Amino acid sequence: MSTPETLLPTPTPSPHMPASDGDPFSPGWIARLPYADAELCQSAPATWMEQYGFVATGSHAIVRAILPDWRRFTSTAKPCDDPFSLVPPILVTEDPPEHTEVRKALMQFFTPVALSRNADAFAAAAEATVAKALKRGTVDAVRDIAAAFVLKVFPDMIGLKDEGRELILDFGEAAFNTVGPINEIFRESFERAGPAFAWIEENTRYDTVRPGGLGRAILDLGKDGVISMERAELLLRATIAAGFDTTVLGIANAIGAFLRFPDQWDVLRADPKLIRGTFEEMLRYDPPARVQGRTANVDCEIEGVQFRKGDPVALFLTAAGRDPARWEDADRFDIRRTGANLGFGAGIHLCLGQALARMEFDAVLAALVRQVARIEPAGEGRRFINNAAVGWRELPVRLVGA
Numbered sequence: 001m002s003t004p005e006t007l008l009p010t011p012t013p014s015p016h017m018p019a020s021d022g023d024p025f026s027p028g029w030i031a032r033l034p035y036a037d038a039e040l041c042q043s044a045p046a047t048w049m050e051q052y053g054f055v056a057t058g059s060h061a062i063v064r065a066i067l068p069d070w071r072r073f074t075s076t077a078k079p080c081d082d083p084f085s086l087v088p089p090i091l092v093t094e095d096p097p098e099h100t101e102v103r104k105a106l107m108q109f110f111t112p113v114a115l116s117r118n119a120d121a122f123a124a125a126a127e128a129t130v131a132k133a134l135k136r137g138t139v140d141a142v143r144d145i146a147a148a149f150v151l152k153v154f155p156d157m158i159g160l161k162d163e164g165r166e167l168i169l170d171f172g173e174a175a176f177n178t179v180g181p182i183n184e185i186f187r188e189s190f191e192r193a194g195p196a197f198a199w200i201e202e203n204t205r206y207d208t209v210r211p212g213g214l215g216r217a218i219l220d221l222g223k224d225g226v227i228s229m230e231r232a233e234l235l236l237r238a239t240i241a242a243g244f245d246t247t248v249l250g251i252a253n254a255i256g257a258f259l260r261f262p263d264q265w266d267v268l269r270a271d272p273k274l275i276r277g278t279f280e281e282m283l284r285y286d287p288p289a290r291v292q293g294r295t296a297n298v299d300c301e302i303e304g305v306q307f308r309k310g311d312p313v314a315l316f317l318t319a320a321g322r323d324p325a326r327w328e329d330a331d332r333f334d335i336r337r338t339g340a341n342l343g344f345g346a347g348i349h350l351c352l353g354q355a356l357a358r359m360e361f362d363a364v365l366a367a368l369v370r371q372v373a374r375i376e377p378a379g380e381g382r383r384f385i386n387n388a389a390v391g392w393r394e395l396p397v398r399l400v401g402a
């Protein structure tokens, strides 16, 4: 599939901040995440990125202020906007009132109470996935634990067919790449995702989704006239795009952090209630969602930084999680740490699937804690090279049974 070049004009450099000619979307930079983003964002509260024409910031205070401020920072235009994107233009790309209507309609399916009926299926799948991995001893934590689990529970919950569901990961990968520029990383993943786009299109229609699941419930919003059928289909695809790679990466990113800080695994095994803290610390230390985009609607000052009307702004969650002004000893993974992080965003766009992501994470971590005494590195891991999703492509581990 070919992708046209973006036609949007590049805004003029901002006189209010230092400029950088660095490329935060080059493979070398991305391989060093989250450190590379943190270094950029610690050099100044905000930096004009010359190659792309946007403001980059990873100051916790600035990101925290801008994320919920939809009146002054719209989500309808973002840095590196691609007007030809195949990714569902709904919800994250909208402001009120359009956003409010659709968020309200979708939210009812993602409350902890609504999701609780899946808890037994999640626990059973997690125990089985970990038992299978443990039997093999040495596995890839991304493929054999995180992806194996998520590809079982989430498509089951939506009501997607079994055959071909692994293609969803290619779909999610391509979708996250659209948050960045149309570069080699983007092109490569879009070409690979051709079959995935076709699979998603075919298998998210009313007649192809199994009755009784989340997919049908979302499509029923269209059938019942709550929103248009076209928007209901977009919403289902947006949910699929947002909910797969993020959760796979999140589980693997926590395992990667335990490899680096094995003392924290012992702390967790001694007190499994800290699974909640582990999830929060993963969101801060190695957040699967790298960057959120906004565009300033007005001239304004945030935390002493001047933004101009029309400035596209990239809010680096990776860097906000390592901001020394907010976090003590920020490069240390500490599951007993307290304090709110920005890994799920903030404000009206705060991750809608967060209760589901937590449930999936809890199930896998609980199974690991019960069954596994030690997780050891079994070779070099490879980072996931994606414009906007952060974590591991491959993470070889040796599991030692409890």
Ligand code: HEM
Pocket: 067, 075, 091, 092, 093, 103, 238, 239, 240, 242, 243, 244, 246, 247, 250, 287, 288, 289, 292, 293, 342, 343, 344, 345, 346, 348, 349, 350, 351, 352, 353, 354, 356, 357
């Ligand atoms: C660890 C896993 C996850 C992470 C780190 C994550 C991160 C985020 C972030 C940072 C945003 C805010 C976007 C913005 O401000 O523009 C967001 C929004 C969203 N997320 Fe997640 N997410 C995760 C899992 C999920 C799951 C499992 C689903 C659904 C199945 C989901 C669905 C959504 C949706 C629909 C939105 C848009 C909400 C809106 O615009 O109102 N996410 N997510």
